[in-house]
Amino acid sequence: MSNSTSAPAPLRIELADERATLRLAEDIAMVLRPGDAVALQGDLGAGKTTLSRALLRALADDPALEVPSPTFTLVQPYDFKRFPVAHLDLYRMEDPDEIDELGLDEMLGEGAALIEWPERAEGALPADSLWMTLEATDAGEARVATFYVNEGDWAERLSRSFALRRFLDEAGWQGASRRFLQGDASARRYETARVGERHAIAMNAPARPDGPPVRDGKPYSRIARLAEDVRPFVAIDKALRERGFAAPEIYAADCGAGFLLIEDLGRGAVVADGAPIGERYQAAAALLADLHACDWPREVTLEDGCVHHVPAYDRDALMIEAELYLDWYVPDVTGAPASAEAAAAFRDGWNRLIDLMDGSPRTWCLRDYHSPNLIWREERTGNDRLGLIDFQDTVIGPEAYDLASLAQDARVTVPEALEEALVASYVALREERDASFDAEGLRRDYAILSAHRATKIIGIFTRLARRDGKPGYLAHMPRLFAYLERSLSHPALADIKLWYDRFAPK
Structure with missing residues (x-):
């Protein structure tokens, strides 16, 4: 041996x-x-x-x-x-x-x-x-x-x-049958656990180790405000459920070890045959309007007394995410880092756009509000039709962010007509509740954040392909570039559009 x-x-x-x-x-x-x-x-x-x-x-x-x-x-x-x-x-x-x-x-x-x-x-x-x-x-x-x-x-x-x-x-699930469940792009792993007629999802999410310092002595995950253990998931889940949203019930938790046993919300999808189901995306937009009408706390106390501070989606987080495009996509395509001139112009352009959103209303951004994380439950009604998962990275940021995640879904092509219908229905619902709602400001922020999200994900998917050996993510690139082109057409993004026209690798 x-x-x-x-x-x-x-x-x-x-x-x-x-x-x-x-x-x-x-x-x-x-x-x-x-x-x-x-x-x-x-x-x-x-x-x-x-x-x-x-x-x-x-x-x-x-x-x-x-x-x-x-x-x-x-x-x-x-x-x-x-x-x-x-x-x-x-x-x-x-x-x-x-x-x-x-x-x-x-x-x-x-x-x-x-x-x-x-x-x-x-x-x-x-x-x-x-x-x-x-x-x-x-x-x-x-x-x-x-x-x-x-x-x-x-x-x-x-x-x-x-x-x-x-x-x-x-947790009382002795002898459970375990089966692999496809997860997301993170280090978290998921399984189904079944004992007789009972079934649940086991989340295996060890605490995130600090990566190398990338700025001001901090690792990327801390600057980008990413969850470092399962406590943020537990906290956000608790608050969502208290306000009537369909987050999974947590049956058992070992936060120190990074294990959760949570309700299985099902496998119902908001897409079919690789295309969005318009009615279900509209329901998701309506849920966002309800979610943004809530007054969300900046702190959530867990049952063990620990307090989760919901981080701000601040300039540092937005910028380091946008710069993934410079750090990964540009050198992957050109074989060399972006020039000093291009990098400086990129940062200046995005900083000016972030400045434009300084006075915008803030709310909880679940941050990955798109098709893989929306579970359709046909037998339910209202917001209960949509199960919510993968919200551990929730931050306090501009209202338009999750709308951009939905209407420019990175994993499935949302036709431009449906995108506009989703934004319009969201705006109409917000205006019904609040006559002072700033629809023009929302649309401006939507254009900025959808362009930011496309830019960020282009960098992330390049990193997943080159560093992590997951080339399948590159199949989404044409969609992301099409979304980016749409977003850059908004007048507020005229200056940053000039950057992409001049410096973006062709």
Whole structure:
């Protein structure tokens, strides 16, 4: 077995029965990712087949998935939605070098591999493989699982997954079935948890570590006013629910560990076939008008006595977000940083636009008020039809920000006619409630903030593609540039439009 003297000590887990083995398989499946190789050892009857089937079925989210033994084929491929997985049985392999003929490197380039009888290829498997041994005991279905890690972050990932399992158990969800749930672009991870007819969402969000200082000795996340742990989510959730908005109920929380168990609001979407559903977007605009009619606090006290101070969406935050365009998009396209002249003109232009909004009304900006975070609930009425999620980065800023997030949705193309209809209906609802509502100022701020948001997200999606290895986000770029062009047509943005005309990479 590959286990160097410098490797962490083996982790030993006692499995009381077959159900414990099935749960362990789910715990591993939740943290598996492309490039991973799991080397599964054990004598005949030790439970390798039981664990392998459970792991593959958890990845497929299909408890009835047929999992044939690859004993004679050596490799059984699976094209799962998350990523492909290869199930290998090397019992009949005679030479470790044959692993190359099977194409393991290619398998790991796109997906993961579960390898039984890995000792037949010892020395030929990746150094960061997870080695796992199952052993039978004298106590019927009881087993002992031992994990060996030489390189990579397996120890950290497994520890986090096992901690989430303990959190679920302590919250009264013992033996919960865990399934991966597609999350957002952040480091947060989501799962569904199910016990019988009960189901919920488990949020796995460890405290954000400080990144390198980028300005005035502060990391980007602090300047941009991004949530650093789950407490802001809990606080904003509490306030939204108290005012009748459909944020998820929180069933259990361990804020220190970064675990939340929250209500599953469903899977209803505000888009269909990649296009916005106009009625549902109109309902989202109406909800914003109601939300902006509320008097939101600057501080929210949590049940444990902690106080969350809702940060201001101030000049520093707005500017560092806009500058993501300079920091990531410009050098990615041109191969060089923006010139000193271009960078100075960019900052001057955006500072003048921020000045224009100095006197604008302020409210809570949920900050990512767009299609992935709006859950349509057809059976409900009024604002209860829209479930709200992903609001932990809420700030106090100009009213137009969330309207811009909705009407220029970064993930789905909103036709210009629908965009204008959304803004018009929002304005009409605000004017009904308040005869002094400044519609012209709102439209000006909307143009500024929609241009700012497009500029920021162009930078973010470039960063996700180049730094984080997520090139899929680049597919949204044409939409973002089209939105930016729309917004720059407003007279208030004439000066910054000249910057994009002159300096923006073509």
